[in-house]
Amino acid sequence: MKAFYSWAALGAAGLALLLTACDSTPRERQAVARQELAKLDTAARNGGRTLHRLGRQAVAYDAANRARRATPLSPREQRIMDQQLLGGYADHIGELTVQTIAGAYGELLRATRVRQGGWQLRDWDYAQNTYQRLNQQLARIRLDLPARSEVRIRAWQAEFVALRARRTAKDLQTATKQDKND
Numbered sequence: 001m002k003a004f005y006s007w008a009a010l011g012a013a014g015l016a017l018l019l020t021a022c023d024s025t026p027r028e029r030q031a032v033a034r035q036e037l038a039k040l041d042t043a044a045r046n047g048g049r050t051l052h053r054l055g056r057q058a059v060a061y062d063a064a065n066r067a068r069r070a071t072p073l074s075p076r077e078q079r080i081m082d083q084q085l086l087g088g089y090a091d092h093i094g095e096l097t098v099q100t101i102a103g104a105y106g107e108l109l110r111a112t113r114v115r116q117g118g119w120q121l122r123d124w125d126y127a128q129n130t131y132q133r134l135n136q137q138l139a140r141i142r143l144d145l146p147a148r149s150e151v152r153i154r155a156w157q158a159e160f161v162a163l164r165a166r167r168t169a170k171d172l173q174t175a176t177k178q179d180k181n182d
Helices: 002-023 026-070 075-095 101-118 121-144 147-175
Strands: none
Touching (some): 026 121, 026 147, 075 121, 101 121, 121 147
């Protein structure tokens, strides 16, 4: 939004230059044009610095995420997360049927909504793994799934992805709000 206002201000200055062009000399117009170009140059330089800083911070954030994801998940911790997110469905993900898979997704979303506020990034990695294995089972039985159940499951999938994306956006925003003089 800030960029819009600076472009609007520059546009207004250009309009003022055009309107006063009839009442000024070429030398006066040239001086005004130089002033406006100096303002544009300063805005471009400041914008470039900001983009450079944000780019460095985003690269550092991405590198930290890649390093975290490169570390294998602990099977023990995964079983604990499965139990927390799926309850009674946790030990039977690969055996879920058309009749039970919607219940598993419902349980996953209820638990995610409650717990996600206190999760660290690694907790999200475990939750994402649980979600992916549930999606793999859905892919195996999907052709036999009634449309009503599939629509409900797709809504839960969209909500899970939205919760995860919100956390990612929040983390990226936090990473790029560091000291501007980095």
